[in-house]
Amino acid sequence: MIxxxxxxxxxQNFCYLFADETGREGFIIDPAFDHNKILATIKKHKVNLTRIILTHHHFDHINAASQVKAQTGAEIICHRDTAPLLHGATTPDRLIDEGYSFTLGDRKVICLHTPGHAPGSICLLVADKWLVTGDTLFINDCGRADLPGSDPKQLFASLQRLKSLPDHLxxxxxxNYGPLPTRTLGEEKRLNPALNAKSFEEFCSLP
Ligand SMILES: [Zn+2]
Ligand SMILES: [Zn+2]
Structure with a gap:
């Protein structure tokens, strides 16, 4: 997998490119700020981009989606609850729900609906190796739950759900808010206070 x-x-936004090494089909997550750099990376790997996936509606995760679509023809995909919040900033081609999945070569990509930071927040499980979390989970922290459309109870529930996934992810x-650009979910379970909170009350009392 590329x-x-x-x-x-x-x-300090992160945009991700994943692609199948053999078929060269790929997708991008949260294209923003620098479509030239994103397009150059797609070109460098000779990727045929078929999907542009938005983890949620905030402008810092979507503001290069239309330009990347114009240059690649890839479809823009977001959760059903993200669409009404885009207010024309970009136009999705496909609205998805919990459990949406597709394959790249012989690897599977699965969407989890993890609301809380935003109503349509999703995480993506890629090839049983990567867990792309958007603004739901950060290294040592979690996303804000005090924005319009945020819901702290939902965020806590979504984090509990992520906690049930395997450590190797x-x-x-x-x-890029943490001490490292990536870390395993096992390390997050051990070190991240937002994942360690035993109750919603404890979660709310975190600094
Ligand atoms: Zn956000
Ligand atoms: Zn963000």
């Missing part, structure tokens, strides 16, 4: 983590813009976050 994997690229691009740090873009002045908010490599957590790929939406921003």
């Amino acid at each position: 994997f690229e983590q691009l740090s873009l813009g002045n908010m 490599i957590v790929c976050t939406g921003h």
Whole structure:
């Protein structure tokens, strides 16, 4: 599997490219700020881009989606609850729900609906190796739950759900906010206070 983590813009956003080494089909997650760099990375790997997946509606995760679509013809995909919040910033071609999946070569990509930071927040399980978390989970932290459309109870429930996934997954976050660009989910379970909170009350009392 081809994997690229691009740090873009002045908010330390991460954009991801995944592609099948044999068939060269690939997809991108959260294209923002620098479509030229994203397109150059796609070209470097000779990837046939078929999907542009948005983890949620915030502008710092979507603002290069239309340009990447115009240059590649890939379809823009987001959760059903993200669509009404885009307000024309970009136009999705396909609305998805919990459990949406597709294959790249012989590897599977599965979408998990993990609301809380935003109503349509999703995480993506890629090839049983990577867990792309958007702004739901960061290294040592989690996404904000005090924004319009956020719901702290849902975020806590979504984090509990992520905690039930296998330790070997490599957590790929939406921003480069941590001490490392990626870390395993096992390490997050051990070290991340947001995952260690035993109750919703404890979760709410975190600094
Ligand atoms: Zn966000
Ligand atoms: Zn963000």
